[in-house]
Amino acid sequence: MKHKVATTVNGRRHEHEVEPRLLLVHYLRDVVGLTGTHIGCDTSQCGACTILVDGKAVKSCTMFAVQAEGRNLTTIEGMAKDGQLHPLQQAFWDEHGLQCGYCTPGFIMAAAYLLSQNPNPTDDEIRKGLEGNLCRCTGYVNIIKSVRSAAAAMGGAPARAGEKSVAGR
Amino acid sequence: MAVTTMIGAKIHRREDPRLVTGHGSYVDDMQQVGMAYMSVVRSSQAHARIKSIDITDASKAPGVVAIYTARDFKAVLSGGLPVTESLIADKKYVPNQFPIAESEVVYFGEPVAVVLADERYQAADAAERVQVEYDPLPVVVDFEKAMQKGSEKAHSDGPDNIAWDVNFPGGDIEAAFKEADVTVKERIIQQRVFPMSMEPRTVMANFVPFANQLTLWTSTQVPHFVRIFLCFGLGIPESQIRVIAPDVGGGFGSKLRPYPEEYLAAASSKLSGRPVKWVEGRTENLQATTHGRGHIFDVEVAAKKDGTLLGLKVTNLSDNGAYVGVFGALQSALALLLAPGCYKWEAVHGRTVGILTNKMSTDPYRGAGRPEAAHLVERAVDLVAQELKMDPAELRRKNFPSEAEFPFTNALGMVYDSGNYAKTLDKAQQMVGYDDLRRRQSELRKQGRYLGIGLSTYVEICGVGPSAATSHVSGNLSLVESSVVRVHPTGSVTVAVGTHSHGQGHDTTFAQIVADALGVPYESVEIHHGDTADTPFGYGTYGSRSLAVGGISIYTSCQKVVDKAKKIAAHMLEAADDDVVFDQGRFHVKGSPERAKTMGEVAFAAHLPGLPEGMEAGLEAVTYFDPPNFTWPFGAHICVVEVDPETGAVDIQKYIAVDDCGNIINPMIVDGQIHGGVAQGIGQALFEEVVYAEDTGQLRTGTLLDYNIPGMGEIPELELDRTITPSPTNVLGVKGVGEAGTIAASAAVINAVVDALSPFGIKHVDMPASPDRLWKMIKEARK
Numbered sequence: 046m047k048h049k050v051a052t053t054v055n056g057r058r059h060e061h062e063v064e065p066r067l068l069l070v071h072y073l074r075d076v077v078g079l080t081g082t083h084i085g086c087d088t089s090q091c092g093a094c095t096i097l098v099d100g101k102a103v104k105s106c107t108m109f110a111v112q113a114e115g116r117n118l119t120t121i122e123g124m125a126k127d128g129q130l131h132p133l134q135q136a137f138w139d140e141h142g143l144q145c146g147y148c149t150p151g152f153i154m155a156a157a158y159l160l161s162q163n164p165n166p167t168d169d170e171i172r173k174g175l176e177g178n179l180c181r182c183t184g185y186v187n188i189i190k191s192v193r194s195a196a197a198a199m200g201g202a203p204a205r206a207g208e209k210s211v212a213g214r
Numbered sequence: 215m216a217v218t219t220m221i222g223a224k225i226h227r228r229e230d231p232r233l234v235t236g237h238g239s240y241v242d243d244m245q246q247v248g249m250a251y252m253s254v255v256r257s258s259q260a261h262a263r264i265k266s267i268d269i270t271d272a273s274k275a276p277g278v279v280a281i282y283t284a285r286d287f288k289a290v291l292s293g294g295l296p297v298t299e300s301l302i303a304d305k306k307y308v309p310n311q312f313p314i315a316e317s318e319v320v321y322f323g324e325p326v327a328v329v330l331a332d333e334r335y336q337a338a339d340a341a342e343r344v345q346v347e348y349d350p351l352p353v354v355v356d357f358e359k360a361m362q363k364g365s366e367k368a369h370s371d372g373p374d375n376i377a378w379d380v381n382f383p384g385g386d387i388e389a390a391f392k393e394a395d396v397t398v399k400e401r402i403i404q405q406r407v408f409p410m411s412m413e414p415r416t417v418m419a420n421f422v423p424f425a426n427q428l429t430l431w432t433s434t435q436v437p438h439f440v441r442i443f444l445c446f447g448l449g450i451p452e453s454q455i456r457v458i459a460p461d462v463g464g465g466f467g468s469k470l471r472p473y474p475e476e477y478l479a480a481a482s483s484k485l486s487g488r489p490v491k492w493v494e495g496r497t498e499n500l501q502a503t504t505h506g507r508g509h510i511f512d513v514e515v516a517a518k519k520d521g522t523l524l525g526l527k528v529t530n531l532s533d534n535g536a537y538v539g540v541f542g543a544l545q546s547a548l549a550l551l552l553a554p555g556c557y558k559w560e561a562v563h564g565r566t567v568g569i570l571t572n573k574m575s576t577d578p579y580r581g582a583g584r585p586e587a588a589h590l591v592e593r594a595v596d597l598v599a600q601e602l603k604m605d606p607a608e609l610r611r612k613n614f615p616s617e618a619e620f621p622f623t624n625a626l627g628m629v630y631d632s633g634n635y636a637k638t639l640d641k642a643q644q645m646v647g648y649d650d651l652r653r654r655q656s657e658l659r660k661q662g663r664y665l666g667i668g669l670s671t672y673v674e675i676c677g678v679g680p681s682a683a684t685s686h687v688s689g690n691l692s693l694v695e696s697s698v699v700r701v702h703p704t705g706s707v708t709v710a711v712g713t714h715s716h717g718q719g720h721d722t723t724f725a726q727i728v729a730d731a732l733g734v735p736y737e738s739v740e741i742h743h744g745d746t747a748d749t750p751f752g753y754g755t756y757g758s759r760s761l762a763v764g765g766i767s768i769y770t771s772c773q774k775v776v777d778k779a780k781k782i783a784a785h786m787l788e789a790a791d792d793d794v795v796f797d798q799g800r801f802h803v804k805g806s807p808e809r810a811k812t813m814g815e816v817a818f819a820a821h822l823p824g825l826p827e828g829m830e831a832g833l834e835a836v837t838y839f840d841p842p843n844f845t846w847p848f849g850a851h852i853c854v855v856e857v858d859p860e861t862g863a864v865d866i867q868k869y870i871a872v873d874d875c876g877n878i879i880n881p882m883i884v885d886g887q888i889h890g891g892v893a894q895g896i897g898q899a900l901f902e903e904v905v906y907a908e909d910t911g912q913l914r915t916g917t918l919l920d921y922n923i924p925g926m927g928e929i930p931e932l933e934l935d936r937t938i939t940p941s942p943t944n945v946l947g948v949k950g951v952g953e954a955g956t957i958a959a960s961a962a963v964i965n966a967v968v969d970a971l972s973p974f975g976i977k978h979v980d981m982p983a984s985p986d987r988l989w990k991m992i993k994e995a996r997k
Binding site for chain 2: 064066067071074075079080081082083084085086087088090091093120121122124125130134137138139141143144145146147148149150153168171172173175176178179180181182183184185186187188189
């Protein structure tokens with residue numbers, strides 16, 4: 046039996062009939078057609094599918110689509126506005142915060158939530174805030190830098206000095 | 215080359231804007247009209263005979279299109295998965311692997327049936343309703359036991375479990391041991407690990423009936439390699455198969471072979487007449503994607519009492535799993551050929567035995583043999599230093615070849631192209647404040663605190679490979695790399711390559727090379743890779759070969775283009791060819807730089823009438839590059855840890871990496887590669903281990919809940935620096951950096967842990983150095 050579900054995704058309203066067991070992440074990817082949200086595990090460890098539900102970071106594999114009824118969802122596709130990258134997207138680009146790019150949308154969405162709660166996190170707070178996301182390429186060093194630099198760009202305190210992992214040439 | 219502007223510059227990656235906005239295109243982001251989803255029914259047993267497969271109930275499940283077993287696939291598939299015939303001269307037993315089990319399953323997770331259904335969830339539901347009855351057979355899990363005479367067999371019809379047994383002799387090993395004042399012995403385990411790219415594998419196949427055409431989208435590092443083997447397996451001409459590896463979410467060696475599911479999806483599309491997609495779940499990925507490492511190394515070292523290294527004996531037992539990996543044996547070969555490390559030895563003797571077990575195959579994982587080599591030799595020299603009560607840095611320095619000794623031939627005949635090992639070690643020691651740190655260590659010990667300092671001075675091998683050196687251990691592969699450089703009439707450039715980028719940033723770095731070599735704007739250069747329809751045949755991306763082989767191929771093609779363009783320019787300038795100079799994209803007659811033709815103008819002329827007599831139109835070149843030697847990056851890493859003796863917890867307080875990968879195209883990308891590599895090495899050293907149940911062969915670390923890859927809290931800040939010793943092997947002086955971090959890191963971490971625990975009399979710690987393992991060792995030592 047299918048259930049009606051109405052959501053707002055990146056500001057646009059969607060109405061569909063879906064199976065009650067359909068995971069929110071599959072709804073976004075297969076029904077709404079937004080494939081920027083990725084799937085990296087089946088036990089809710091990796092965080093690749095992180096989106097914002099009413100502004101809060103949620104692993105979209107941990108919710109059913111029908112539970113998103115009436116909610117405001119933001120996915121990675123909704124972050125850039127008017128042809129301008131979101132400061133987090135810009136920072137990940139500038140700081141080489143991604144390699145294969147698969148985990149990146151999840152990291153950016155989780156970081157967006159973190160910065161909404163704590164505009165000027167310390168490195169330790171970034172590590173704690175993003176511990177639910179896994180990356181196998183970057184060793185996290187440049188992800189932390191990216192979040193730090195986005196925080197500065199978004200009006201938090203300037204990026205911390207004493208940043209250590211720059212190679213001399 | 216003209217003055218460079220792009221090579222060596224920190225250029226932000228052109229790949230990123232699409233990836234940070236959700237506009238990447240990974241295989242599961244694509245659909246085909248009329249597509250069915252494939253779900254694979256996998257063996258619940260590690261070793262059993264298949265008594266029956268009953269699909270009656272599953273066939274009634276909603277949305278089911280078809281259910282196929284080995285019998286169905288035999289109609290459209292033949293042969294088996296490839297195995298490079300490494301070490302074949304001494305090969306004992308290499309079982310053929312058909313993509314799906316027919317009568318006997320030999321590992322937990324082996325495909326036994328596939329289900330096609332209209333929707334994703336329907337395929338998964340129906341797969342659960344396929345009834346497979348098994349007759350259990352004895353399960354072989356312990357690979358050391360499996361090599362013994364009379365052991366139960368991983369394949370019931372095999373003669374035994376020995377895949378190979380080969381010696382690598384180098385020098386008079388007995389004489390070296392006779393000369394020794396001191397010998398040390400240790401068993402060093404390289405546990406099995408999961409490569410765990412964040413994107414699991416995904417395949418979409420579209421066979422067009424009556425046209426006999428197949429398009430296969432697959433998450434792979436080696437699209438051309440996959441195409442060749444699909445051609446063999448399906449009997450479809452290579453020209454009728456198009457393999458596309460679009461954005462790929464990491465590989466780390468686990469996506470560099472043709473896989474059963476690629477054959478099964480393609481064959482299912484052919485059998486059903488519908489496009490077919492298969493998406494690997496993470497739990498499935500851990501069962502069905504190749505594992506890394508899985509070795510025992512028994513190591514014996516002979517040395518003089520002044521610390522001079524004499525002899526090294528290494529016996530390698532390799533846990534192959536049920537089928538020898540496509541590059542399985544190559545890893546053991548590399549582990550032994552590089553076991554001498556960056557030291558002078560009188561003699562080194564290696565032996566490797568490949569052993570079949572009822573587990574998933576082991577195949578390359580970042581480093582593929584070199585992390586094993588670095589780990590064993592770096593542990594071995596520390597054992598000697600501990601025995602002689604010498605400083606491990608001093609002992610290392612004493613045994614390095616000097617800069618003047620390059621090219622340096624190691625004890626097993628490998629020729630290291632260039633190096634300055636003392637320089638990287640000096641720099642790393644300076645960065646960490648080595649002498650102060652040693653003083654602090656002894657002060658802390660008095661307070662009952664256990665600080666450890668671990669060194670890892672590694673050398674590795676990249677640029678695989680010169681076919682003359684590799685063909686006899688790679689199953690007669692030539693391992694060349696290819697490029698087509700095409701300058702369009704309006705001067706923009708398309709470069710098509712046989713390598714594949716899945717995080718390495720080739721779109722950016724290759725364009726940097728081309729921009730300099732042709733003297734054209736970086737923005738005007740487009741790199742194509744990953745689609746066999748518009749790229750030349752190449753062996754793909756692994757073994758840190760894409761720059762040192764693929765990049766040189768591109769540079770060589772550019773030189774060919776410049777040579778032709780020069781002739782056209784000379785004609786345009788009414789000068790002799792030899793009088794024309796090429797300088798940063800402009801051609802002019804010697805002494806008259808003011809009257810110049812740009813590469814763009816020449817490209818336009820190349821497509822118009824009025825070319826020099828006998829010259830064909832167009833401006834493009836093709837190169838299949840076979841390098842003259844490997845390249846040999848090196849470096850020194852130092853890890854500082856504190857171990858809590860009450861909990862066994864390891865706190866990494868500092869991690870220094872000084873690497874030398876020759877000349878650098880893009881320093882930002884080089885640093886990123888080191889970061890990621892080190893994180894994977896730390897993961898293996900402290901956290902990761904694949905565990906199979908000894909009795910049943912069931913995978914006990916079957917989900918990300920049970921297997922710990924490092925998260926943000928586990929990886930410390932990394933401090934990087936480098937030296938630059940250009941490679942004399944190629945014209946750009948480059949070496950490669952994709953795996954260096956992983957190769958160096960596990961030894962640095964474990965040497966630090968052992969150093970921390972040496973006051974307890976502990977001489978060796980196996981990986982992962984988990985709190986549990988260390989706590990038990992400390993408790994035992996305190997008794």
